[in-house]
Every structure is written in structure tokens, then in C-alpha cells.
Amino acid sequence: MQTYAALHRRSIQDKAGFWAEQAQLIHWHKPVQQVLEYTNPPFARWFVGGETNLCYNAIDRHLAARADQRALLYISTETNEERAYTYRELHAEVNRVAAMMRSLGVQQGDRVIIYMPMIAEACFAMLACARIGAIHSVVFGGFAASSLAARIDDARPTLMMTADGGSRMGKPILYKALVDEALQIAKHPPAQVLIFNRGLDPAMPMTAKRDVDWAQCAASHVGATVPCVWLESNAPSYILYTSGTTGKPKGVQRDVGGYAVALAASMKHIYCGQAGETMFTTSDIGWVVGHSYIIYAPLIAGMTTVMYEGVPTRPDAGIWWKIIQDTKATVMFSAPTAIRVLKKQDPAFLKKYDLSSLRHLFLAGEPLDEPTHQWISDALNVPVIDHYWQTETGWPILSAMPGIEATPIRFGSPSFPVYGYDLKLLRESDATPASANEKAVVAIEPPLPPGCMTTVWGDDARFVNTYFSMFSKKLVYSTFDWGIRDAQGYYFILGRTDDVINVAGHRLGTREIEEAVNMHSAIAECAVVGVADVIKGQMPLAFAVPKDAARIATPELRQTLEKEVLAMVDQQLGAIGRPRTVHFVNLLPKTRSGKTLRRIIAALAEGRDPGDLTTIEDPNSLVQIQHVLKGLAP
Numbered sequence: 001m002q003t004y005a006a007l008h009r010r011s012i013q014d015k016a017g018f019w020a021e022q023a024q025l026i027h028w029h030k031p032v033q034q035v036l037e038y039t040n041p042p043f044a045r046w047f048v049g050g051e052t053n054l055c056y057n058a059i060d061r062h063l064a065a066r067a068d069q070r071a072l073l074y075i076s077t078e079t080n081e082e083r084a085y086t087y088r089e090l091h092a093e094v095n096r097v098a099a100m101m102r103s104l105g106v107q108q109g110d111r112v113i114i115y116m117p118m119i120a121e122a123c124f125a126m127l128a129c130a131r132i133g134a135i136h137s138v139v140f141g142g143f144a145a146s147s148l149a150a151r152i153d154d155a156r157p158t159l160m161m162t163a164d165g166g167s168r169m170g171k172p173i174l175y176k177a178l179v180d181e182a183l184q185i186a187k188h189p190p191a192q193v194l195i196f197n198r199g200l201d202p203a204m205p206m207t208a209k210r211d212v213d214w215a216q217c218a219a220s221h222v223g224a225t226v227p228c229v230w231l232e233s234n235a236p237s238y239i240l241y242t243s244g245t246t247g248k249p250k251g252v253q254r255d256v257g258g259y260a261v262a263l264a265a266s267m268k269h270i271y272c273g274q275a276g277e278t279m280f281t282t283s284d285i286g287w288v289v290g291h292s293y294i295i296y297a298p299l300i301a302g303m304t305t306v307m308y309e310g311v312p313t314r315p316d317a318g319i320w321w322k323i324i325q326d327t328k329a330t331v332m333f334s335a336p337t338a339i340r341v342l343k344k345q346d347p348a349f350l351k352k353y354d355l356s357s358l359r360h361l362f363l364a365g366e367p368l369d370e371p372t373h374q375w376i377s378d379a380l381n382v383p384v385i386d387h388y389w390q391t392e393t394g395w396p397i398l399s400a401m402p403g404i405e406a407t408p409i410r411f412g413s414p415s416f417p418v419y420g421y422d423l424k425l426l427r428e429s430d431a432t433p434a435s436a437n438e439k440a441v442v443a444i445e446p447p448l449p450p451g452c453m454t455t456v457w458g459d460d461a462r463f464v465n466t467y468f469s470m471f472s473k474k475l476v477y478s479t480f481d482w483g484i485r486d487a488q489g490y491y492f493i494l495g496r497t498d499d500v501i502n503v504a505g506h507r508l509g510t511r512e513i514e515e516a517v518n519m520h521s522a523i524a525e526c527a528v529v530g531v532a533d534v535i536k537g538q539m540p541l542a543f544a545v546p547k548d549a550a551r552i553a554t555p556e557l558r559q560t561l562e563k564e565v566l567a568m569v570d571q572q573l574g575a576i577g578r579p580r581t582v583h584f585v586n587l588l589p590k591t592r593s594g595k596t597l598r599r600i601i602a603a604l605a606e607g608r609d610p611g612d613l614t615t616i617e618d619p620n621s622l623v624q625i626q627h628v629l630k631g632l633a634p
């Protein structure tokens, strides 16, 4: 591991030198004056004075050499469509959408909320924002109206871009109807909404003056060109909201230059994606993986990117492997959950297609269990690389880096710290470094490398207080994950230190779900915990206390109330946050100071030893939890 170790060491010891070299991977309109400015810790400014543009690096830069190469391949098994765009065509589409946005009054620095399904137009929208220096905030389609409204009020967009609907398993999901609902709740709604009509909602109402039909608007901008706006490297490129321990989602803000460089470097050193090849990332543009590895990174690298709308098992469980065969993809990126779903299907699907183009499969977003890692490695016969990162970092923290050196894969481990990350395992008690095999907090010594979040949108203090204040004596970024490093230097991630759970690779704050449950008028309070799930990794489980015990007196009444509570979560948060079960109890286990003991509830729900119980105020609360978990009355 000498080559990797030497590169990593250099990236930490000579940050400016290392990143100045990586910066050459992208186009700069104006050269960088200072690689790193770190005068106001923990706020880092990378490539100060340099001017660039994400859209230019993703599209325009490639026109000379690869105008007729496919840039984007959109495949929908929901509407049975397939459309390919060359770099030249993508350039034209993005220019047109940029002109449309300009005509609707969007200026540099304005926010644009993109609430769209996985269609090519969503990709155009993101790149068009980048082109004109508008800040996009993509909101995942699974979120409910009130979650969308909260994001609208925080980002205060000038424009929203949406579609009439999306589709899942052939069933339409009405996006525009949900946007209408969110705009009723929002205090700071945008003046205009641009709607791409796919014909999925024939009854879609349009609001005069506010709603603009995409096709009509596009018709008046055929052939339009809009020059890229050159942005100082540290200008914001986008906001992506993510859950934490509080009910209010945080707007993760990213820059332009640092992000472009980090992504370009990752394509070379980690993903090994070459210009002219195809990358297939199965995520959604609503998540960070979609931002980085469906849209920006593969295009910056001059690859063809696949945007897939559909599930992995329809029309059958061979669909993803068919896409690999048809596109000759060399790099695939997915999530452990999806692989666990496919593991349950007929293994013949994997044999049916020619997968010889594939060099690596990368998996991230949640722990990759050993049996799944083993199974997919055997089936594909290529290195399957478990790598670890967060919305906040935008690109991998821990990974094997086959572009630097082919290190042996260890099942259950996302390998080693990636160059640029000064990773530390610190004891929770006093921030001292942990020994080999000692469980500790995974932390990053600031400055964070290029591409990582630069602040919380509109709230610098929250950035510092949330991420850099776990240890009173040390200004260090906490990932809020536990980890260990073995004697060979391999890292293992052991779960979160906070009340955040991970459902099918999606991060959910238990607080957010609790707030949604508490919105039901019959509920006094509740606790939501994550419990292990064979497919999804974790699932939320709710324990709710009714205001009136009579509402849970019989199994029938409990069932009725559970249905109502689940509907409330769907409405407040979206189906993504729906608990597997809502159990009803008359009291929750709490400390004497009134803190709900979620870790004890989670241990009981998973059949583990709950550990020290001396802090519980009323032990009867535990008996109730045990009863309801067995299906008995509390």
C-alpha cells in the first residue's frame, strides 16, 4: 500500500501543492490565486480567485473533442422511454433551459428549487442553474408537502421547476399537486413555477400568472444560447437539505471550484472512469449521490451518464444488468439495499447478460453487510468497493482507490481514508486518538478538503455548532459515526453516534418522524427508533403515547389509530419516513431529567441487551415496551 499511503500523506502535509495539481483536471477561466485560505477556521476557502463554471466543465469543455458522443442516456422503465443526448444536444438543451430561466427572471445567486422525477429535463435544469450561476436545491420527490414547504421557506427560491408527475411501479405520483399544496403552506413561495408536463396528470390545474408550461416556454427559446457565468471558486453552487437530530433540515451548501476539482479527482483516483466510457449510478438526483455521480462527475470526466427512472426489479430483476450490457458501462454505483433486493431474486438474471465491460461496482450510503458483499463480488467477478461518505462531504471519505493502487478488498470495510481527508478516530470522552480496534468517533481534522460543504445555508453558526462542537477542547469535524481501525489500517463503520437512522441508504432524523407523529391530535408524545431490517438496513419504529388511554383500549382501536398516525406521517413527511409499526404505550422510558431513552428502546426492539437501566425513572415503561413488542396490550 505504498503508493496510496505516500499520496495520502502528501495530500495532508502539502495541501496546497497536492490540490494545485488536482485543480489542473478542470478548466479555469481565470487562474487560481491562492489554493487554500484558512484564516477563519473552520471555514475553508479553496482555489481563491480562480473563476470557473460547473456547466462549462460538464459540457462546453467537451464540445471540441466529443460533441457527437453521448453525454446523457435517459432510460425509463416506468414510461418505457429511452432518449440519448450527445454533448452537442445536451449543450443545446441546457442553453435553452437557461434562456427559459432567464426569461422568468432568474439571476445569478437566486435559488431555484427543482422538485422533479428522474427525467432528462431535471438534468437540464440543474446544469442550466449552474450555467447562469443560480443556486439549485433539488428536493427528493418522496418528500411530502410540508417538508417541501420547509425547504422553500429556508431557500426562498425565485423559481420552482417541477413536472406534472413521476411514476413508481407504473403508478403515477402527482408532483405538481404536491407543489400546489406546499405553496399554500409556504410563507415565501416563489413567484413562478415551471412545469414539465409528461401527460401523467390529465386533471392538472394551472394557476394563472404563477404557473408556466415548460413546452410553451421552450418553444420561444429554440436555438437560444446563454453564456456561462464565470464564478469565483467559492460562490455557492447548490444547497441540498439533509436530516439531522433536530426537526429542521440543514441546507448543505457547496462551492463551485472545490466541488468541480474534488469530483474530477475522484473520477480519476477512485472511480477510474475514463472519457468516452459509460457510468451507471442508480441513485436519484434528490440525493447527494445523484448530484455528484449521476450529473456532475461523469460529465466533468467526459463520460456518458445513465439516468434511470424505475425500480431494480421491473420489468424483471435483470434490468440493471441489461443496462450494463447495452451501454457497456465500465463503472456502476449503487446502494447495498438495492443489492440486497436483487440477492433475493433468481440468480439467473445475473448470468443472462454480458457484463464484461464492468470494471468496478461501488456501493455507499449505508453499511454493506459481509454476505451481500461476498454474494455480489462472486456474481460479478469484479472488485465491489464499499465506500463511505456523507451528504456533507459530497464525495468519498473512506474508500479503496483503484486509480492509485489496487489494495485488497476486506469485506465489511470501506478500506482507507481518501486523500485530502485528515481522518481521526477520537475517544468520545476527551478527543484523544483511539488505539487500533478501539471504537471511537470518526472525525476529520479541518480544513475539510475541496468539495465538502462550506457552510449551512444562511446559518454559519449552525455549521460550526452542529459539526465542530462535539469536543469542547478540539475544533474538529464530527461525522457522527462510530468507527474502528484494525491493525492493518482498514476502517469499519459501526453506526451513528446520534439519533439519525439510515433507511435504504436515506438518512432520516428520528426527531423529524416524531414531530410528524405528534401532529396527530390524539398523540401526546412519542419516540421513534431505528431497528435492523433485512432489506432496508434500518426501519423506523414508533412508540406513541395517546392523550386518552381509551383510544388504545382494544386491538381494533389500536389498529385504527395506527392507520391514522401512519397517514399523518405520509402527509407531513412522505412515505419515506413511514414507521414499520406504531406501538402504543402509556408512558415512555425516560431519565429523571425527562430525556427519552431511545437507545434502550432500540435495544429492546432489536432483542439486544439494553445495558445500564439505572437512570430510568419508571421501570414500568420498559415492561410496556416489552409487552407491545410481543403484540400484547401495554
Ligand code: AMP
Pocket: 242, 288, 363, 364, 365, 366, 367, 368, 386, 387, 388, 389, 390, 391, 392, 414, 479, 480, 481, 493, 495, 496, 502, 505, 506, 507
Ligand atoms: P447521507 O448523507 O444521507 O448519505 O448519509 C450518510 C451516512 O450514511 C453516514 O454518516 C453513515 O452513517 C452512513 N453511511 C454512508 N456510507 C456508508 C458505508 N459505506 N458504510 C456504513 N455507513 C455508511
